[in-house]
Amino acid sequence: MNNNHIENTKIRVTDLTFSYRGRRILNGMNENFEEFAVTAIVGPSGVGKSTLLMTLNRLWENIPRAQLSGRVEMKLGGRLMDIHDSSISPSHLRKLVGTVFQKPNPLPMSIFRNVAFPFKLSGEKDKKLIDRKVEEALRKAYLWDEVKDRLNHSAFALSGGQQQRLCIARSLVLEPEVLLLDEPTSSLDGKAAEVIEELILHLRERTTILAVSHYLDQVKRIADRVVRFSEEKEIM
Amino acid sequence: MKRPIEKLVTGFSWLCTIMLLGAVFSITGFLFAKGYSSLDTRLIFGDTGILDALLLKKQVFNGLFPAIAGTLVLVVMSVAWAIPVGIATGIYLAEYAGDRVRGLFNLFFDILAGIPSIVIGLFGFAFSVFLHKNVSKAIQPCLLISSIALAFLVLPYLIRTTQVALDGLPEDTRLGALALGATKMQNIFYVLLPKSLSGIMSGVILAIGRCAEDTAVIMLTGVVATAGIPGSLLSSYEALPFYIYYISSQYTTPEELLTGYGASIILLAMCVVLFSAAFFIKKRLTYMAFYRA
Numbered sequence A: 001m002n003n004n005h006i007e008n009t010k011i012r013v014t015d016l017t018f019s020y021r022g023r024r025i026l027n028g029m030n031e032n033f034e035e036f037a038v039t040a041i042v043g044p045s046g047v048g049k050s051t052l053l054m055t056l057n058r059l060w061e062n063i064p065r066a067q068l069s070g071r072v073e074m075k076l077g078g079r080l081m082d083i084h085d086s087s088i089s090p091s092h093l094r095k096l097v098g099t100v101f102q103k104p105n106p107l108p109m110s111i112f113r114n115v116a117f118p119f120k121l122s123g124e125k126d127k128k129l130i131d132r133k134v135e136e137a138l139r140k141a142y143l144w145d146e147v148k149d150r151l152n153h154s155a156f157a158l159s160g161g162q163q164q165r166l167c168i169a170r171s172l173v174l175e176p177e178v179l180l181l182d183e184p185t186s187s188l189d190g191k192a193a194e195v196i197e198e199l200i201l202h203l204r205e206r207t208t209i210l211a212v213s214h215y216l217d218q219v220k221r222i223a224d225r226v227v228r229f230s231e232e233k234e235i236m
Numbered sequence B: 001m002k003r004p005i006e007k008l009v010t011g012f013s014w015l016c017t018i019m020l021l022g023a024v025f026s027i028t029g030f031l032f033a034k035g036y037s038s039l040d041t042r043l044i045f046g047d048t049g050i051l052d053a054l055l056l057k058k059q060v061f062n063g064l065f066p067a068i069a070g071t072l073v074l075v076v077m078s079v080a081w082a083i084p085v086g087i088a089t090g091i092y093l094a095e096y097a098g099d100r101v102r103g104l105f106n107l108f109f110d111i112l113a114g115i116p117s118i119v120i121g122l123f124g125f126a127f128s129v130f131l132h133k134n135v136s137k138a139i140q141p142c143l144l145i146s147s148i149a150l151a152f153l154v155l156p157y158l159i160r161t162t163q164v165a166l167d168g169l170p171e172d173t174r175l176g177a178l179a180l181g182a183t184k185m186q187n188i189f190y191v192l193l194p195k196s197l198s199g200i201m202s203g204v205i206l207a208i209g210r211c212a213e214d215t216a217v218i219m220l221t222g223v224v225a226t227a228g229i230p231g232s233l234l235s236s237y238e239a240l241p242f243y244i245y246y247i248s249s250q251y252t253t254p255e256e257l258l259t260g261y262g263a264s265i266i267l268l269a270m271c272v273v274l275f276s277a278a279f280f281i282k283k284r285l286t287y288m289a290f291y292r293a
Helices: A003-008 A049-056 A090-096 A111-122 A127-140 A160-172 A190-203 A216-222 B004-038 B041-045 B050-054 B065-096 B099-114 B117-134 B143-167 B171-176 B184-213 B216-221 B240-250 B254-291
Strands: A009-020 A023-034 A038-042 A066-076 A079-082 A097-100 A178-182 A208-212 A225-228
Touching (some): A009 A049, A023 A049, A038 A049, A038 A216, A049 A066, A097 A160, A111 A127, A111 A160, A127 A160, A127 A190, A160 A190, B004 B254, B041 B254, B065 B143, B065 B184, B099 B143, B117 B143, B117 B216, B143 B184, B184 B240, B240 B254
Parallel strands (some): A038 A208, A038 A225, A178 A208
Antiparallel strands (some): A009 A023, A009 A066, A066 A079
16 A cells, blocks of 8 residues: 555545344455545445444444444544544544434434534533534535524424435534435435535535445446445455 | 225224223213212312311311322322333433343333232331331321332333333434434433433323322322321321222212212312323423424
């Protein structure tokens, strides 16, 4: 591996094996993911694409009877660090690695509070800063104009596409270094999906994006690089 | 077109529903028909003035006021003991316990739910005797012991409804806040509990109903036929379910029995008020959880 390659690497996965209830889902995976690029992860259902994302933000640790071995390193503060290192807490890591799920999952609170929620978790009290950051995040997610007059309304009152953009805004509000997108457009109509694709292309300039997708057309439009999972769960 | 078997199942379901509705209307109708004539302020306050009774200036000796007050205090106290313990245990089982511990505890709580209430009453009585002998001679079967025994009776409902409500949340809801950096505790309090509030409050409503109607537990743990308004947690007290049992088994005149029907209507009305209060709180809390600014 040459130095240039390492310089561009944001995430490095080495011998990554993941099992759930005794079933091996990832089998000794090795892969590098480039910085400030959109990497699309494609392959048939059930081969571990979403599981891979869960290993990168340590969400797998919340799944009972899941086991992981191998190494996941991420460039944090300019150097590659093992994300399972004791100096990195899962909470801290997840503030640096935003995640958007397949199905929109707004929290049971208002639109504003949904986006401001990460600040609540980190104990931020500066209301002006929170207001500004919430507006910025909603603008980045192309949602501000649609919700600016009803920020105190329930997030559940939004349409599916709006809810998904709200979830993206919520993930962006702390300006994460990595964004994990697990089929973010699969539950949306064509128009809403287009908006999110445009957003992904826009975010690529300052964020490393890993997106699981089943749509090859979409992959062609947004991806700089494609990682293909096969039925045998090996990386091609 | 429906197949005959489908028609049969649909028809049977309808029939059962209609029969149940009929039974509910028959029972309440019968109670109202029998007890309506005895419903007046004399039934509740006896010879005591209403204001004097409400302000506790005079004791009510020949009315239901002490039994109504006793029932109300008993239900509120029992539910107040049971809610925090029941919800906390439900959270532990749903969110923290391993499969083996969860299976074991679930078995234990299922057994607790199946224990006849008279046995729990007997346990409460034995507990009060133990406290009387070993802690203080002032302790005897009383309001405090009854409320603790009733709390034990309703705990399995609260534990199970909390656990089921939390278990029923979809995985993406469960992981949403965690993915934003929430700790497990923050996830439970900010997301999982508000999302499962409706189910949990159903358990609270069930618990209120059970506390208001149970007679076996309180018979052995502190309720008496005449005690007046309880002066403290260590006092004996009166309660409507026991009054209904007592008057219907000991009445000497038909008029006395009619007061039993009147007491039943008042107990039903109290349940309706308590259920409505719990339902209002449920709606309010759900609204606050989902729509707070």
